[in-house]
Amino acid sequence: MKMKFLFLSLLLICGFYSCKRELEQPSWEVGVVGPVFHSSLGLNDLLADSLIQVNPDSSITLVYSGNIYKLALDTLLNLPDTTIADTFQLPAIVPSVNVAPGAQLFSQTDEQHFNAQGVELTQIDLERGFCYVTVFSTIDQPVDFTYEILSATKNGNHFSTVITVPAGSVANPSFTTSVLDLQGYSFDMIGQSGTDFNAYSTKIVIRMSNQAQPTQVHNYDKVIISSTYSDLFPSYAQGYFGHRTESIPGESTAFDLFEKIISGSIDINQVDVNLVIRNYVGADARITIQQLQASRGATSIDLNHSIIGSTININRATDPNGYPVPYNYSVHMDNGNSNIDQIIELLPTQFTTSLEMEINPLGNVAAHHDFIYGSHTVEADLNVELPLSLIANELTLVDTLHLSLSKGENGYVTEGNFTLDIENGFPFAGDLQLYFMDGNGTPTDSIVVPNSFSAGITNGSNIVIANSHSQIQVHLNTSQMDRLYAGDDVLLKVKFSTSSLLQHVDIYDYYKINIDLRGNFNYHIGKP
Incomplete structure (x- = not known):
């Protein structure tokens, strides 16, 4: 919000004088009187260029796109923790064997399966994931446990690690736990047959440590291994995501277009909104939106x-270059076919969506080539085109200014009065206030008195034909200046209303507000 520009400019003056060249005199205070700066601000200075569309008649349309829904990845693909346990010991018919350092005791290759909750995966690349391995041993010398995931590769090498387990006994087995980081590994899930799914191969080798002493291993000795795969989050997955219907209760998403407005109301003349559903998943779906609710605080619409209640057919995404290209489905809404104007007038800060989704309604038509890329799932955006023809009644915006101002080595401002001369060419009148904030973020004393500015003078069509003139005073005493130098936050609060509360007022590209800042302040020359 560019209104903070005014106050920051005032602080810039303080900083400028604090950086003057050191003078020979030791220390004194002087009074400084004079103009500080002049600025002329249009709407393009107050709002980001990306939000403004100037129409042929110079009227302005606010253009905004915001996300209101994102399907959670685990709705489509959920990989719960999977634990596998193995026990290794000599056959009962072999009482014991003599072993030397480095001797191999056991070797085993297995094919394991993830529980993918009805999803048939052929490949999964992990953005993150861990395997927690705990090894118990009753052997009276240290052993080395080699754990390989033959199906998981990274940079051309399959996963392999060696864990050394200290000497133990039957009465007091030794154990060790290791956390294996699987980030960046790609799992081939088609198994040894090449036609399976959710399958991966592991190899376990247990041998005496090279640091061990020669010993005997008995048939009552055991090495017990427990491996738990946990917190698996894919950057990519491929397979068949199944044919199923998911009922997804209300999921809420923050909407930031009006987040700095704390009170007041607007009445808009017209709004055009496109609800765009983007499917980044390589699977078809049928979606029924059961409820789309906008809310602000305790009020909702x-x-x-x-x-609402209609079934939408959503085609699958494509990934021609290794990145998903979404399928887009768009629905137009305006004042005539919906209550979208009431939703925008609510100034919502949150949208809540409830829906039902049928995944792969036609079955496995892609032959296990459904795909998903990480957090790119199914999303919904609101693309808003809002002509700035409105009635605003005490619309109040707030912003927090995080200041960084220091006393210069050669001097600093101690206190002062600043006057903002405002020539307002906008059809808005309002109040401007600045508050210091305490350590709890609570506004304390204000520093602008009086704080009102008048709307531009309008004709019968609510078009500004002449600027209004107002003055706003900013007084900073010594204590308040010390708070600025100490880095206290300042709350900027602006409340405004249109020149007419009965008719919609249009905002034009050529409207300007001219501001002159004059100062009368004391400056301490010398070191703090």
């Missing part, structure tokens, strides 16, 4: 539009 449900969308009333024909899309």
Whole structure:
């Protein structure tokens, strides 16, 4: 919000004088009076260029796109923790064997399966994931445990690690736990047959440590291994995601277009909104939106539009270059076919969506080539085009200024009065206030008195024909200046209303607000 520009400019003056060249005189205070700066601000200075569309008649349309829904990855692909346990010991018919350092005791290759909750995976690349391995041993000398995941590769090498387990006994087995980081590994899940799914191969080798002493291993000695795969999150997965229907209860998403507005109301003349559903998943779906609710605090409004309760066919995404290209489905909403104007007038800060999704309604048509890329799932955006023709009634915006101001080695401002001369060419009148904030973020004393500015003078069509003139005073006493130098946050609060509360007021590209800042302040020359 560019209104903070005014106050920051004032602080810039303080910083400028604090950086003057050191003078020979030791220390004194002087009074400084004069103009500080002049600025002329249009709407393009107050809002980001990406939000503004200037129409042929110079009227302005606010253009905004914001996300209101994102399907959680685990709705499509959930890999719960999987634990596998193995026990290794000599056959009962072999009482004992003599072993030397480095001798191999056991070797075993297995094919394991993830529980993928009905999903048939042929490949999964891990953005993150861990395997927690605990090894118990009753052998009276240290042993080396080699754990290989033959199906998991990274940089051309399959996963392999060696864990040394200290000497133990039957009465007091030794054990060790290791956390294996699987980030960046790609799992081939088709198994040894090449036609399986959710399968991966492991190899376990147990041998006497090279640091061990010659000993006997008995048939009552055991090496017990427990491996738990946990927190698996894919950067990519491929397979068949199954044919199933998921009922997804209300999931809420923050909406930031109006996040700095704390109170007041608007009445808009017209709004055009496109609800765009983007499917980044390589699987077809049928979606039924059961509820789309906008809310602000305790107040909420449900969308009333024909899309609610209707089944939408969503085609699968493609990935021609190793990155998903979404399928987009768009629905247009305006004042005539919905209550979208009431939703925008609510100034919502959150949207909650409930829906039902049928995944792969036609079955395994891609022959186990469904895909998903990490957090790219199914999303919904609101693309808003809001002509700035509105009634605003005490619309109040706030912003926090995080200041960084230090006393210069050669001098600093101790206190002062600043006057903002405002020529307002906008059809808005309002109040501007600045508050210091305490350590708890609570506003304390204000520093702007009086704080009102008048709307531009309008004709019968609510078009500004002349600027209004107002003055705003900013007084900073010694204590307040010390708070600025100490880095206290300042809360900027602006409350404004349109020149008419009965008719919609249009905002034009050529409207300007001219600001002159004059100062009358004391400056301490010398070191603090």
